Amino acid sequence: MDFNFSNFNPDQIMTFGLTWTVLPMIGVLLVHLGFGAAVFNDANRLQKEHGALVFVNSWLWALAVVVGGVFVALAYWVMHHSTLAKH
Template identity: 70%
Template sequence: MDLYFNSLNSGQVMAFGFMWNILPIIGAILVHLAFSAAVFNDANKLQREHGSLAFVNSWLWSLAVLVGGVFVALAYWVMHHSTIAKH
C-alpha cells in the first residue's frame, strides 16, 4: 500500500485534491439551479391562480433562490405554502 502512494507525483496528488474540492461546488450549483427552477415554476402557477405573490414576482423569486439557495427557497415556501401564510 505504501508503495502505491510513494509512486504518485505531486501533479497527480494536486489533481486528486482539486477534484475533491470542486465536486461540492458543482453539487451546490446544481442544487441552486434545481431549487431556482422549482420556485420559478411554482411561483408562476401561484401567480396564475391567485394573481400575486408576496413582495415580488416569479422571476425575482427565482433569481433570489439562485443566489441565496436553500434558505431563500425555505423563506419562499414559508411565505406561500406554510400554515403561517394561510393566516
C-alpha cells in the same frame, strides 16, 4: 494497507485535491439551480392563480433561490405555502 503518496507526482496529487474540491461545488450548484427552477415554476403557477406573490415576482424569487440556496427556498415556502401564509 498503507497508502503512500510517494508513488504520485505533485500534479496527480493536485488533481486529486482539486477534484474533491470542485465536485461538491458542482453538487451545490445543481441543487441551487434545481430549487430555483422549482420555485420559478411554482411562483408562475401561484401568480396565475392568485394574481400576486409576496414581495417580488417569480423570476426574482427564482434568482434569489439560485443565489441564496435552500434557506431562501424555505423562506419562499413559508411565505407562500405554510399555515403561516394562510393567516
